[in-house]
Amino acid sequence: MAVLSWPKEEIAAFAQTVLNLSEGVNFCSDCFNLSDPEPSSTGSSGTRNHKCYICLDSRRETEKICVVEKIIDLNSIEKTGLYRGLYHVLGGAINPVEGSLPASLKIKELLQRIESLKEQNTNGSTKELEIILATNPNTYGETTAMYLEELFRPLGIKTTRLAKGLSSGSYLEYVDSITLQNAFKNRR
Numbered sequence: 001m002a003v004l005s006w007p008k009e010e011i012a013a014f015a016q017t018v019l020n021l022s023e024g025v026n027f028c029s030d031c032f033n034l035s036d037p038e039p040s041s042t043g044s045s046g047t048r049n050h051k052c053y054i055c056l057d058s059r060r061e062t063e064k065i066c067v068v069e070k071i072i073d074l075n076s077i078e079k080t081g082l083y084r085g086l087y088h089v090l091g092g093a094i095n096p097v098e099g100s101l102p103a104s105l106k107i108k109e110l111l112q113r114i115e116s117l118k119e120q121n122t123n124g125s126t127k128e129l130e131i132i133l134a135t136n137p138n139t140y141g142e143t144t145a146m147y148l149e150e151l152f153r154p155l156g157i158k159t160t161r162l163a164k165g166l167s168s169g170s171y172l173e174y175v176d177s178i179t180l181q182n183a184f185k186n187r188r
Helices: 008-023 071-080 107-122 139-155 177-185
Strands: 061-068 085-089 130-133 158-161
Touching (some): 061 107, 071 085, 085 107, 107 139, 139 158
């Protein structure tokens, strides 16, 4: 609401800046993370392929793909420094109420990428491809993860999920029953 009190010239300049920003964003043609402004290569159909710094890193473990809902989720995982595999950004979660159905997510692209990586990994590699489902632990994230698990099951693709449970510093008296169930199920 504070924007409404700005002078019209400032509002117009702000709107133009936001418009310019949205037109200048490039996404990685493999994982849909933000990518460099310059294309990394030209595809077979003549389209320009943009690659992010993660997909360009030859030291990454190509037999692991961590599937996340949004780029900010990817950044959160990457900040830990614990994961050295690849990523795939779906662009959201299945949420029929808001019109986000499987067809509106980057699921088809994920399947194509899996097939491509399976072909690459069979050339001399004995490691099995693993898809790590790192969707948010809410109704929509869980629905998305279950959908993907069912989709991958007939294909024989190994899927894993992030562990769920109590967060550090929490009190049992304030924890909901689903979180407690997950904490007991995933205990070590």
